[in-house]
Amino acid sequence: MKKLAATIVAIILIGIGSTLPAEAQSAGATSEKEYKLLPGLAKELIDAKADPCADFFQYACGNFSKLYPIPSDRASFESFAMMEEHTERVLHAMLEKAAAGGADRTANEQKIGDFYASCTDAEAVNRNGLKPLQPELDRIAALKDKSELTSLLAHFQLINVNAFLGFGEQQDFKDAAKQIAAVDQGGLGLPERDYYFRTGDVAEKTRKDYVQHITNMLKLMGEPESQAASDAQSIMQLETALAKISMDVTSRRDPQNIYHLMPTTELQKLTPGVNWNRFLVEAGAPPVSELNVANPEFFKGLNALLDATDMKTIQAYLRWQLIHSTDSLVLPKAFDDEAFDFFRHKLRGQPEQRARWKRCVAATDNALGEALGQVYAAQEFPPSSKQATVQMVHDIESAMDQDIATLDWMSPETKVRAKEKLHLVADKIGYPEKWREYSKLTVERGDAFGNNQRAITFEQLRELNKIGKPVDRGEWGMTPPTINAYYDPSMNDINFPAGILQRPFYDPKSTDAENYGHIGAIVGHELTHGFDDQGRQFDGNGNLADWWTPQDAKLFEEKADCEVKEYGNFAAVDDVKVNGKLTLGENTADNGGIRLAYMAFLADAKRKGIDLTQKQDGYTPVQQFFLGFGQNWCGSSRPEELRMRAQTDPHSPRQFRVIGVVQNMREFGEAFGCKTGQPMMPQNACRVW
Ligand SMILES: [Zn+2]
Numbered sequence: 059m060k061k062l063a064a065t066i067v068a069i070i071l072i073g074i075g076s077t078l079p080a081e082a083q084s085a086g087a088t089s090e091k092e093y094k095l096l097p098g099l100a101k102e103l104i105d106a107k108a109d110p111c112a113d114f115f116q117y118a119c120g121n122f123s124k125l126y127p128i129p130s131d132r133a134s135f136e137s138f139a140m141m142e143e144h145t146e147r148v149l150h151a152m153l154e155k156a157a158a159g160g161a162d163r164t165a166n167e168q169k170i171g172d173f174y175a176s177c178t179d180a181e182a183v184n185r186n187g188l189k190p191l192q193p194e195l196d197r198i199a200a201l202k203d204k205s206e207l208t209s210l211l212a213h214f215q216l217i218n219v220n221a222f223l224g225f226g227e228q229q230d231f232k233d234a235a236k237q238i239a240a241v242d243q244g245g246l247g248l249p250e251r252d253y254y255f256r257t258g259d260v261a262e263k264t265r266k267d268y269v270q271h272i273t274n275m276l277k278l279m280g281e282p283e284s285q286a287a288s289d290a291q292s293i294m295q296l297e298t299a300l301a302k303i304s305m306d307v308t309s310r311r312d313p314q315n316i317y318h319l320m321p322t323t324e325l326q327k328l329t330p331g332v333n334w335n336r337f338l339v340e341a342g343a344p345p346v347s348e349l350n351v352a353n354p355e356f357f358k359g360l361n362a363l364l365d366a367t368d369m370k371t372i373q374a375y376l377r378w379q380l381i382h383s384t385d386s387l388v389l390p391k392a393f394d395d396e397a398f399d400f401f402r403h404k405l406r407g408q409p410e411q412r413a414r415w416k417r418c419v420a421a422t423d424n425a426l427g428e429a430l431g432q433v434y435a436a437q438e439f440p441p442s443s444k445q446a447t448v449q450m451v452h453d454i455e456s457a458m459d460q461d462i463a464t465l466d467w468m469s470p471e472t473k474v475r476a477k478e479k480l481h482l483v484a485d486k487i488g489y490p491e492k493w494r495e496y497s498k499l500t501v502e503r504g505d506a507f508g509n510n511q512r513a514i515t516f517e518q519l520r521e522l523n524k525i526g527k528p529v530d531r532g533e534w535g536m537t538p539p540t541i542n543a544y545y546d547p548s549m550n551d552i553n554f555p556a557g558i559l560q561r562p563f564y565d566p567k568s569t570d571a572e573n574y575g576h577i578g579a580i581v582g583h584e585l586t587h588g589f590d591d592q593g594r595q596f597d598g599n600g601n602l603a604d605w606w607t608p609q610d611a612k613l614f615e616e617k618a619d620c621e622v623k624e625y626g627n628f629a630a631v632d633d634v635k636v637n638g639k640l641t642l643g644e645n646t647a648d649n650g651g652i653r654l655a656y657m658a659f660l661a662d663a664k665r666k667g668i669d670l671t672q673k674q675d676g677y678t679p680v681q682q683f684f685l686g687f688g689q690n691w692c693g694s695s696r697p698e699e700l701r702m703r704a705q706t707d708p709h710s711p712r713q714f715r716v717i718g719v720v721q722n723m724r725e726f727g728e729a730f731g732c733k734t735g736q737p738m739m740p741q742n743a744c745r746v747w
Contacts, residue, residue, distance in 0.1 A: 090413075091129060092147065093140045095561035098568025098576060099675070099685055103692055111732035111739065114720050115713040118688030128694060131413065133406040136693025136712065137562065141541045145557055149419045149539060152433055166429040169501040170422055173513075176506040177387060177418035183506050184390050188279065190507035191384065195279075198376045204364060208333040210376070212340035218514045220244035221379040222300070222360060225341055227521040228350060229529060229548035231317045234600030237524040239343050241325065242316070242352040243304045246297055247272070247382050249405070250706045254301035258633075260701065264405070269294050271400035275381050276374070278392050289374040296367060296375050303359030307706060308640045313547075313595055313602055316352040325349065328357040331364045342522050387417055388507040407698030425513035426501075427537030428494040431556075435489040435538045439556035442566065444488050447559055447577070450658070451485045451552070454581045457657035461747060467613045475597070475605040476589065482598035483588060484531065484551035488559065489538040494520075543580055545587035545647075547596040552584040562689065570666070571679040574659035575686025582651030582658075586747055590646040591618055620744035621645045624721075628714045630704035631697050641710045648710075648719050650747035652687055656725060659683055680729040688716045 096103075105120020128135040156163065156171030163171060176182070188195075194217070197210055215225045224244035230236040248254060248268060253261070269290045276286035309315050326334050328351065338346060351357055364372075381389070386397040395411070402408040423430055462468070462476050499516045501509050524530075531549065536542060540555040554577075562568070563577040587593045594614065597603045606614070625645050626638025638645075663670060663679060670679050677685065691712040695703070700711060710718060720726040720738050727739030734741065 093126075093143045095141060095144055096137060096689070098562050098565050098572030099677070099682055100562065100689055100692075101676075103689060104685070110730045111727065111736040113717065114684070114688055114726070114730075114738050115691070115716040118685055118716065119692035119713075122692040123694040126693075128696065130410040131408065131416075133402070133408040133699035134693060134695035136691070137689065138541050139693065141557070141560065141563075145539050145541060146416055146419050148438060149423065149430065149434065150415060152430070152437070153419060153422060156433075165497065166426075166432065169496055169499065170426050170430045170433075172501045172503040173426055173509050174418055174422045176502070176504055176509055177421050178415055179504065179506065180391065180414055182504060183388055186507065187390055190388075190511075191380065194380055195377065198373050198380070201369065201373060201376075203369065204331060204372070205333075207331075207364070207372070208337050209340055211332070212337045212342075214376075214380070215341045216515045216518055217383075217511055218518070219380050219383040221376055221383075222364075223357075225337075225343075226518070227524050229600065230319065230350070231313055231548065231596075231602040232319070234548045234550075234596075235529060237527060237529060238319070239338065239346050239349040239522070239525055240352060241349060241357070243300075243356040245300050245379065246304065247378070248297070248301075249702065250307050251301040251304040252306055252705065254298045256705075265294070267400060267404050271396065272378055274396050275393065276378065278396065279377065279381060289371075289378075292371040293375050293378050296363075296371060299363050300360075303356045303363070305353050305356070307708075308637060311592055311640065311643065311708065313592060316350075317602065318351045318354050319348060320351055320354075321348050322346065325351050325357060328354055329361045329364075331361045342519050344522070344525050346525060385421065385510055387414075387421055388510045405698060406702055407696030421510070423537055423539060425510070425517075426496060426499075428490065428534075429496050431489060431538030432493050435556050439488050439538070439559065443556075443559050443564060446566065446573075447487050447554060447564060447581075448485065450573070450578060451487065451554075451581050453658040453662060454578060454585060454654050455480065455483065455485075457582075457654045457661065458585055458747075461654060461657060465747075467610075467617065469607050469610050472605070472607050472610040479550070479588060479598035479605070480585075482550055483585065484549065486532075486534065486551055486553040488554070488556045490534045491532050543584050545584045545593065547588065547593050548600040550588065550596065550598060550600045552581070552588075554581070554584070562686075568686075569674065569679065569682055570662055570668070571659060571682035572686040574655050574662070575683040575688075576690055578655030578658060579648075579652045579687045579690060582654035583647040584651070585654060586647040586650030587643065589650065589747060590643040591615075592643045614746065617744070617746045618642060618646060620742075621649065621718075621746065624744050625710055625714060625718055628710070628718065630711050631700035634701055634704045636704060636710055636714060640708055644709045644715075645718060646746050648715050649722055649745070652719050652723065653747065655687070656683065656723075678729065680725070684720065684726050684729060688720075691715045 102125060103119055103122045105116055108116040108120050110117040126135055126140065132139060153170060153174040156167040157175040159167060159171060197213070201207065201210065211221060211223070214221050222245040224242040226240055227237055228240045230238045253264065272290035272293055273286045276289055277283060281289065305315065322334055322338065381393065386394040398411045402411070458480055459477060462473055462480065465473070468476070500512055534553060535546060536544060536553060536555050538555050539557045541557045543552070543554045543558055545552050558580065559577065563580065564573055594606070595602055595604070597605050622638035622642055625636050625641055628636040630636050668679060672678065693712055704711065709715070717738065721740055722743040722745055724739065724743070727736070732739040
């Protein structure tokens with residue numbers, strides 16, 4: 059799925075967080091364990107010995123990692139992952155059936171079944187060796203001079219090899235009704251630009267391991283040891299030079315920084331070494347005269363870099379980027395093992411590779427998500443769940459309306475505009491109204507590599523084909539079985555796939571309080587993204603346009619800065635602190651989201667005449683609400699994973715997604731009888747929304 063400017067799409071996700079207790083490491087959970095979905099209030103996860111006023115994460119989730127240690131095939135484990143494991147098995151059964159089925163299969167069943175069956179045939183993949191990649195390798199070897207590079211880079215974009223740069227489609231930030239082409243920085247193998255420059259033992263070891271990994275991959279491709287090692291050094295130098303002209307992950311969160319609409323002739327001036335007219339045609343774009351050059355400084359620097367680099371190094375770099383960008387599931391086992399060793403084991407601490415069938419379920423979802431999702435939604439998502447979620451989303455939108463009305467820091471003018479935006483938010487729940495069409499995508503049984511590449515090209519051309527056409531407001535950026543949700547500022551829509559609308563997030567058997575604490579907080583989170591430091595820069599029509607009075611904008615920034623400081627003081631792992639600026643949007647969404655869910659929950663309880671002081675099952679409804687919210691984030695992570703996430707992920711580590719939020723909410727302290735000055739009820743709470 060290649061969509062440029064995807065960085066701007068804020069998703070809630072699978073946070074990660076608390077350091078791993080010893081018992082979780084020694085318990086030796088196997089990857090074959092089957093998990094049941096948790097109930098709305100999982101009492102066994104509660105550490106009753108902990109004081110909720112001192113550390114609410116420990117109280118709500120303290121027993122999680124003892125009961126559910128991290129399986130050996132994961133870098134972290136959390137309530138989201140338990141749902142994933144469950145969903146994976148549901149999809150597995152569907153795919154096995156589609157793979158076995160005979161002549162009466164529907165066209166979609168043929169595609170998902172054959173895609174999955176080919177993917178799981180590891181022997182056939184091994185037998186083919188690197189043969190399927192040979193035409194690409196031949197093209198690299200045949201390059202005579204740099205003028206021929208344009209065509210190769212364009213072709214690589216169609217098979218998701220982002221050597222030197224990225225290319226795709228996006229909605230125009232300043233005119234959301236328009237779909238345009240976009241070029242962006244690219245071409246790095248490490249997760250983020252700062253990986254090339256950070257100092258300290260861990261960072262230096264990572265770079266050393268990375269160079270070794272490149273060496274190993276080149277050796278597997280047939281290079282002699284000494285050549286592989288020297289090529290790897292040159293590649294690292296080249297990538298470091300690319301990193302130097304790239305923007306870091308925190309700066310990229312500001313839409314202003316990654317939006318520079320210009321005529322293609324301007325891009326030609328920035329990077330004369332690439333023939334951009336030819337590039338656009340050969341990369342599959344319809345005729346365009348303008349495009350977003352997300353990071354112009356990068357394209358200026360790229361030209362100098364291409365000039366200064368010899369062909370031999372460029373060719374080695376292209377071979378590396380080709381093998382690195384190819385899904386290792388469709389490469390021989392030795393490549394797959396080597397890619398696992400660096401990217402999953404060394405970088406994230408995962409001890410073992412996931413079973414092939416699990417990875418093939420994910421690959422099928424990635425390639426044919428709406429063919430698979432259609433069957434999934436019909437089987438797993440009852441209309442009653444959709445109705446209940448729609449109702450809750452409406453309640454939470456009303457809560458935001460009220461919240462805006464009562465904000466003491468915002469002027470009446472800006473409030474009018476904020477409400478306008480709120481009323482234009484589109485709610486998308488469960489699955490798309492109109493399913494994506496796959497008839498032109500050929501899936502052949504026994505051709506895992508070809509299926510993978512054709513699916514990538516199909517998706518890239520589908521994206522590019524949108525350029526110049528009206529926006530399809532019904533489109534989804536996540537597949538129905540996904541355990542996640544997102545807000546898209548250009549669409550101004552909130553999206554909740556069927557996958558997240560199941561236990562423990564939503565369960566008709568849970569109390570209303572538990573459901574509001576679980577899925578209500580997620581709905582509030584996504585809605586608040588429309589009004590976080592990123593989202594607030596877009597108006598109700600999805601256009602990057604300033605609708606704030608200068609004074610209100612200043613007050614917003616002051617209030618947000620309180621959260622930057624609050625979260626910036628949390629330690630993620632060892633010496634690595636949470637990046638308060640990188641995580642600001644997510645933290646604002648977490649804080650605003652729970653408040654909206656709480657308001658909606660109170661309104662619902664009032665409507666139903668529920669006594670909020672009456673304990674049920676040991677807890678008052680308000681306590682159940684906060685426990686539901688806290689238990690959204692139960693889990694633990696391996697230390698390597700914690701480090702990588704803290705340096706790349708806009709979400710705070712999971713325990714801070716709980717305590718960072720309840721610290722800011724007096725209603726929490728009151729519900730658990732905390733005293734002002736206790737850790738969960740400090741004097742100086744932050745509040746934006
Ligand atoms: Zn989010």
